[in-house]
Amino acid sequence: MRLLTLDLLNPQLQTVQYVVRGELAIKAETYRDQLKSGGHNLPFDKVISSNIGNPQQKGLDQPPITFTRQVAALTEWPALADLAPGVFPADVVARAKGLQDEIGSIGAYSHSQGVPFIRKSVARFIEDRDGHPASPDDIFLTAGADAGVSLLINMLITDPTSGILIPIPQYPLYTATLAQHHGRGIPYLLDESSGWSTDPASISAALAKIKEDGTTPKALVVINPGEPHGRAADGRDDGGAREASNLHERERHPFTSFKKIVRDLNSPVPLVSFHSISKGVSGECGRRGGYFELTNVSEEVRALIYKLVSVGLCPPLAGQIGVDSMVRPPKEGEPSYALWKSETDAIHTALASRTKIMAQRLNALPGVSCVESPGALYLFPKIELSAKAVEVAQEKGKEPDAFYALRMLDETGICVMPGSGFGQREGEWHYRLTCLCPGVEEYVGKLERFHMGFVQKYGSA
Amino acid sequence: MRLLTLDLLNPQLQTVQYVVRGELAIKAETYRDQLKSGGHNLPFDKVISSNIGNPQQKGLDQPPITFTRQVAALTEWPALADLAPGVFPADVVARAKGLQDEIGSIGAYSHSQGVPFIRKSVARFIEDRDGHPASPDDIFLTAGADAGVSLLINMLITDPTSGILIPIPQYPLYTATLAQHHGRGIPYLLDESSGWSTDPASISAALAKIKEDGTTPKALVVINPGEPHGRAADGRDDGGAREASNLHERERHPFTSFKKIVRDLNSPVPLVSFHSISKGVSGECGRRGGYFELTNVSEEVRALIYKLVSVGLCPPLAGQIGVDSMVRPPKEGEPSYALWKSETDAIHTALASRTKIMAQRLNALPGVSCVESPGALYLFPKIELSAKAVEVAQEKGKEPDAFYALRMLDETGICVMPGSGFGQREGEWHYRLTCLCPGVEEYVGKLERFHMGFVQKYGSA
Numbered sequence: 048m049r050l051l052t053l054d055l056l057n058p059q060l061q062t063v064q065y066v067v068r069g070e071l072a073i074k075a076e077t078y079r080d081q082l083k084s085g086g087h088n089l090p091f092d093k094v095i096s097s098n099i100g101n102p103q104q105k106g107l108d109q110p111p112i113t114f115t116r117q118v119a120a121l122t123e124w125p126a127l128a129d130l131a132p133g134v135f136p137a138d139v140v141a142r143a144k145g146l147q148d149e150i151g152s153i154g155a156y157s158h159s160q161g162v163p164f165i166r167k168s169v170a171r172f173i174e175d176r177d178g179h180p181a182s183p184d185d186i187f188l189t190a191g192a193d194a195g196v197s198l199l200i201n202m203l204i205t206d207p208t209s210g211i212l213i214p215i216p217q218y219p220l221y222t223a224t225l226a227q228h229h230g231r232g233i234p235y236l237l238d239e240s241s242g243w244s245t246d247p248a249s250i251s252a253a254l255a256k257i258k259e260d261g262t263t264p265k266a267l268v269v270i271n272p273g274e275p276h277g278r279a280a281d282g283r284d285d286g287g288a289r290e291a292s293n294l295h296e297r298e299r300h301p302f303t304s305f306k307k308i309v310r311d312l313n314s315p316v317p318l319v320s321f322h323s324i325s326k327g328v329s330g331e332c333g334r335r336g337g338y339f340e341l342t343n344v345s346e347e348v349r350a351l352i353y354k355l356v357s358v359g360l361c362p363p364l365a366g367q368i369g370v371d372s373m374v375r376p377p378k379e380g381e382p383s384y385a386l387w388k389s390e391t392d393a394i395h396t397a398l399a400s401r402t403k404i405m406a407q408r409l410n411a412l413p414g415v416s417c418v419e420s421p422g423a424l425y426l427f428p429k430i431e432l433s434a435k436a437v438e439v440a441q442e443k444g445k446e447p448d449a450f451y452a453l454r455m456l457d458e459t460g461i462c463v464m465p466g467s468g469f470g471q472r473e474g475e476w477h478y479r480l481t482c483l484c485p486g487v488e489e490y491v492g493k494l495e496r497f498h499m500g501f502v503q504k505y506g507s508a
Numbered sequence: 509m510r511l512l513t514l515d516l517l518n519p520q521l522q523t524v525q526y527v528v529r530g531e532l533a534i535k536a537e538t539y540r541d542q543l544k545s546g547g548h549n550l551p552f553d554k555v556i557s558s559n560i561g562n563p564q565q566k567g568l569d570q571p572p573i574t575f576t577r578q579v580a581a582l583t584e585w586p587a588l589a590d591l592a593p594g595v596f597p598a599d600v601v602a603r604a605k606g607l608q609d610e611i612g613s614i615g616a617y618s619h620s621q622g623v624p625f626i627r628k629s630v631a632r633f634i635e636d637r638d639g640h641p642a643s644p645d646d647i648f649l650t651a652g653a654d655a656g657v658s659l660l661i662n663m664l665i666t667d668p669t670s671g672i673l674i675p676i677p678q679y680p681l682y683t684a685t686l687a688q689h690h691g692r693g694i695p696y697l698l699d700e701s702s703g704w705s706t707d708p709a710s711i712s713a714a715l716a717k718i719k720e721d722g723t724t725p726k727a728l729v730v731i732n733p734g735e736p737h738g739r740a741a742d743g744r745d746d747g748g749a750r751e752a753s754n755l756h757e758r759e760r761h762p763f764t765s766f767k768k769i770v771r772d773l774n775s776p777v778p779l780v781s782f783h784s785i786s787k788g789v790s791g792e793c794g795r796r797g798g799y800f801e802l803t804n805v806s807e808e809v810r811a812l813i814y815k816l817v818s819v820g821l822c823p824p825l826a827g828q829i830g831v832d833s834m835v836r837p838p839k840e841g842e843p844s845y846a847l848w849k850s851e852t853d854a855i856h857t858a859l860a861s862r863t864k865i866m867a868q869r870l871n872a873l874p875g876v877s878c879v880e881s882p883g884a885l886y887l888f889p890k891i892e893l894s895a896k897a898v899e900v901a902q903e904k905g906k907e908p909d910a911f912y913a914l915r916m917l918d919e920t921g922i923c924v925m926p927g928s929g930f931g932q933r934e935g936e937w938h939y940r941l942t943c944l945c946p947g948v949e950e951y952v953g954k955l956e957r958f959h960m961g962f963v964q965k966y967g968s969a
Contacts, residue, residue, distance in 0.1 A: 053806065105613075205519065344511065348513060363794070
């Protein structure tokens with residue numbers, strides 16, 4: 048008998064790569080601890096975690112929506128409505144009461160698919176958005192979008208030759224989960240020159256390529272928005288799609304869902320659409336709430352999904368209630384409306400303007416180009432690196448953009464993620480950063496000074 | 509292009525069996541809907557869900573612990589401490605403030621392994637319990653125990669010949685998760701005649717049996733308590749163990765953890781111990797909180813687990829905070845102590861006395877024998893069924909005990925789970941019921957009348 052060691056475990060799991068919480072994130076934590084304990088000689092006084100879309104993280108500035116938290120507090124301790132009269136607006140009290148009548152204690156397991164009442168709210172939200180019917184039976188509440196994505200990937204991988212088309216750059220959840228379930232990623236490149244749009248030719252090229260190695264394509268992942276959109280109308284997806292909702296320039300770029308397109312075209316394409324409360328104005332990552340909706344999926348598959356989610360018992364109730372608050376915000380005329388409106392407007396405005404300023408300033412730097420990304424919390428600037436920088440990186444055993452990001456963290460305390468963790472064209476380098484920093488001037492100033500110093504040290508490309 | 513149908517999906521998943529939320533549970537929901545909508549002619553006026561250990565479920569009677577909910581409400585909306593002065597006890601306000609200083613907003617992702625501060629609380633709780641050191645680095649907070657169990661099974665199954673020793677009867681999470689990850693269950697029978705104890709000979713017999721079919725045993729699951737205990741001292745486990753904590757006769761049956769045994773013996777046996785806030789006096793199932801602790805596990809395996817949990821980002825914050833409240837209850841002398849003490853004592857007392865009454869009354873029925881189970885929320889009575897009952901069940905394509913449970917549901921509205929879903933000796937039949945019903949007299953009366961009617965109709969065995 049001896050220690051449990053790696054050689055005794057599923058070797059497939061050791062192939063999982065997940066840059067978002069990898070070397071850089073761990074180093075950033077170490078710096079944060081050093082700053083906290085004092086007695087350091089770091090050239091910065093705070094660590095800014097621009098590696099994860101975590102809007103309410105300490106040191107970032109996105110406040111929670113008061114309505115969401117008031118409803119949550121009342122469902123946690125319903126006696127509060129009477130113990131603290133007048134503290135909660137009447138519509139919040141009514142909302143919490145309505146949820147409690149349906150749910151009972153939030154300390155109880157709910158229906159494995161999620162509280163039926165909340166699934167009805169989600170169905171109405173989707174109907175209002177798309178103008179097509181939605182059924183609560185087709186909706187599964189989840190612990191964030193990633194729980195649903197992982198389940199669907201597990202279902203779709205029938206054997207080790209199964210593959211799923213993944214946009215590159217991608218959020219590494221997809222490849223990490225595919226590795227976990229013995230499946231293959233089939234990368235298709237998004238087109239940076241046209242604002243990260245989806246080029247159907249790139250999907251065809253990816254499909255042509257796998258003919259050689261016997262990979263069977265099982266689904267296509269589309270992240271919408273995330274890339275500036277418009278591609279949806281092609282309806283060229285053949286399985287699963289992820290639809291996030293970080294959109295903060297709503298008027299200029301109205302959101303069109305894949306569900307709407309599929310129904311508009313009366314298409315038989317099977318579609319699974321994911322949404323969560325983690326990003327955008329909601330920003331409730333820690334609550335772990337989300338849902339997916341099935342379209343053109345057979346009754347038997349739905350029953351199988353129900354059985355599989357029931358093994359995990361139910362999604363967290365606090366997340367389910369968070370979903371309800373997101374899809375049923377206060378209406379005009381209700382007591383909570385004015386505050387909700389001003390809070391959400393402020394977040395939309397801050398994100399939209401900050402994304403714009405950051406993109407403009409980054410674009411003004413030598414060797415940096417950055418697609419403006421009004422549909423996401425993230426920017427993904429391209430950086431040109433000199434032969435010398437590439438050589439030094441290789442000596443250190445790093446990808447060139449990982450080397451750049453590590454130097455940035457060491458010098459500025461800003462933690463970004465290298466493009467190599469998301470995928471990119473051969474010979475290109477990028478990094479991904481969130482637009483969640485407070486004090487955009489100071490923040491971009493640091494990025495600028497670091498970049499100029501880097502270019503000075505290693506030369507231009 | 510056509511609907512997504514079962515033939516396109518991972519066939520392995522269709523082998524997953526999960527009785528706890530299967531046919532009976534679905535039928536119970538249908539009855540509940542009928543009762544709600546009126547206009548039925550059912551012979552009962554309420555459905556009692558004795559199929560799931562869900563203490564705070566509607567219609568059952570276990571209230572949440574006020575302290576837990578007060579802390580939760582304040583972390584949801586911290587402004588409440590000032591807006592509702594005097595409503596929260598001072599120790600609750602201090603507790604919530606302390607958590608918030610560490611966590612920031614509970615709408616933010618935490619460390620993937622769980623908030624470090626809460627992991628420290630868990631480590632202290634384990635140290636106090638066992639008298640051996642525990643490290644926060646070895647503790648992973650999870651969304652309930654099942655999330656951790658699923659992860660560990662995924663890790664341990666290296667190929668389709670990998671197997672895990674599972675006690676029979678078992679909670680079907682283990683076999684369901686094994687099916688999902690292409691592994692094999694290796695059943696070992698618990699000994700009903702000695703109070704469901706673990707007989708080492710039964711484990712040896714299970715291991716001898718798999719020599720024939722080439723199964724490689726990777727771990728042993730032990731549920732402790734769940735069976736009345738004492739077997740732990742053998743130290744005969746070789747991998748993973750689950751340790752729940754439903755114990756409500758603490759004085760008569762003090763809890764001894766496997767961790768303590770392993771350390772007492774200075775044993776190198778790798779051990780993973782699971783715990784959750786879902787059962788026992790906590791009863792916070794819907795919050796989805798739990799943890800596992802690694803003992804005798806290598807640094808590299810711990811790093812791999814960290815990487816895998818980071819793909820799921822983090823456990824729900826409300827669950828993590830629930831864990832903190834469970835492992836750090838109010839202390840004597842603190843303002844919340846008296847209420848916490850009276851609430852938890854009342855739950856312990858109610859569960860202990862109810863389990864006892866139910867076992868005694870069931871044992872008095874002809875053809876029924878029931879091990880008294882002071883260490884669990886559940887009873888697992890054995891029922892003898894006549895040849896006629898077995899025949900009728902087979903005609904209907906049901907297991908005999910599933911037929912019995914269906915008739916019980918149809919006649920009384922009580923939903924229990926047939927022993928065939930948990931595993932039992934060939935030719936024996938059982939059912940599992942929780943001891944969470946309010947009004948034990950009325951409840952047991954229904955069970956008695958149903959059983960006598962069944963015997964009258966189908967004869968004794």
